[in-house]
Amino acid sequence: MSxxxxxxxxxxxxxxxxxxVSSSGHLTIAKELFGIETSNLSFEVMVHxxxxxxxxxxxxxxxxxxxxxxxxxKMNPQKEYILKIAVSMIPIFIVGVFFxxxxxxxxxGGLLVVGCMLLITAVLLTLSEYLSNKMNGEGHPVRFKDAIxxxxxxxxxxxxxxxxxxxxxxxxxxxxxxxxxxxxxxFLMVLVPILGEAxxxxxxxxxxxxxxxxxxxxxxxxxxxxxxxxxxxxxxxINIVKRAxxxxxAIYCVIAGMACIISTLL
Numbered sequence: 001m002s003x004x005x006x007x008x009x010x011x012x013x014x015x016x017x018x019x020x021v022s023s024s025g026h027l028t029i030a031k032e033l034f035g036i037e038t039s040n041l042s043f044e045v046m047v048h049x050x051x052x053x054x055x056x057x058x059x060x061x062x063x064x065x066x067x068x069x070x071x072x073x074k075m076n077p078q079k080e081y082i083l084k085i086a087v088s089m090i091p092i093f094i095v096g097v098f099f100x101x102x103x104x105x106x107x108x109g110g111l112l113v114v115g116c117m118l119l120i121t122a123v124l125l126t127l128s129e130y131l132s133n134k135m136n137g138e139g140h141p142v143r144f145k146d147a148i149x150x151x152x153x154x155x156x157x158x159x160x161x162x163x164x165x166x167x168x169x170x171x172x173x174x175x176x177x178x179x180x181x182x183x184x185x186x187f188l189m190v191l192v193p194i195l196g197e198a199x200x201x202x203x204x205x206x207x208x209x210x211x212x213x214x215x216x217x218x219x220x221x222x223x224x225x226x227x228x229x230x231x232x233x234x235x236x237x238i239n240i241v242k243r244a245x246x247x248x249x250a251i252y253c254v255i256a257g258m259a260c261i262i263s264t265l266l
Contacts, residue, residue, distance in 0.1 A: 005218070009047065020246065088148065170188040
């Protein structure tokens with residue numbers, strides 16, 4: 001992978017991470033379009049970690065408030081919120097520990113898998129939009145039972161093309177959670193799992209050039225590119241994710257999904 005290709009993929013990851021269109025799916029599409037090959041998921045983990053870092057910067061005030069509440073001796077809303085995030089991480093932890101090899105195998109499915117998952121994303125977005133409109137903007141904060149179900153949705157969204165933010169936000173809306181609440185919860189709940197995966201990859205040496213087959217410079221530039229574009233997208237587009245009509249993203253996912261499927265059949 002050249003440094004130009006790394007920057008390109010970093011831009012794709014950063015700009016699509018915060019919209020319900022699947023960043024992993026778009027990484028696969030970009031690699032297919034430009035003939036970029038990687039021997040494992042080290043680069044994907046690296047650029048995902050970069051966008052998580054941009055999330056931390058964008059949500060620094062909310063995260064600081066949660067950390068201040070965590071070190072308070074008494075039970076408080078901040079501690080309760082952190083516990084909900086911890087509960088939501090249980091399914092993805094199980095998938096990461098016991099099914100990592102299976103997930104990596106699915107990533108080798110190419111555009112056909114991505115296309116099918118994008119169509120499923122479109123269905124989820126459309127359904128959640130319909131149910132959300134029926135509630136006329138009413139809803140409740142994230143509850144513990146909501147957290148575990150949203151966590152299950154996140155675990156399913158490890159499949160390329162099945163948007164993590166789209167799946168978790170859609171699931172929350174279908175559970176009756178307020179759109180603004182589930183949007184923030186969706187972005188914050190991914191921090192620990194992805195940073196943890198990046199740490200394990202780093203400790204295991206899988207980020208080295210020899211292990212990944214990717215030069216260290218390309219890895220570094222990909223990280224910087226994903227971080228900066230992710231910070232831009234998170235800062236400017238998070239309100240779009242909260243307020244925009246989800247069916248617009250559903251239409252895009254249908255078009256992109258059908259294009260992926262048709263390209264595999266030609």
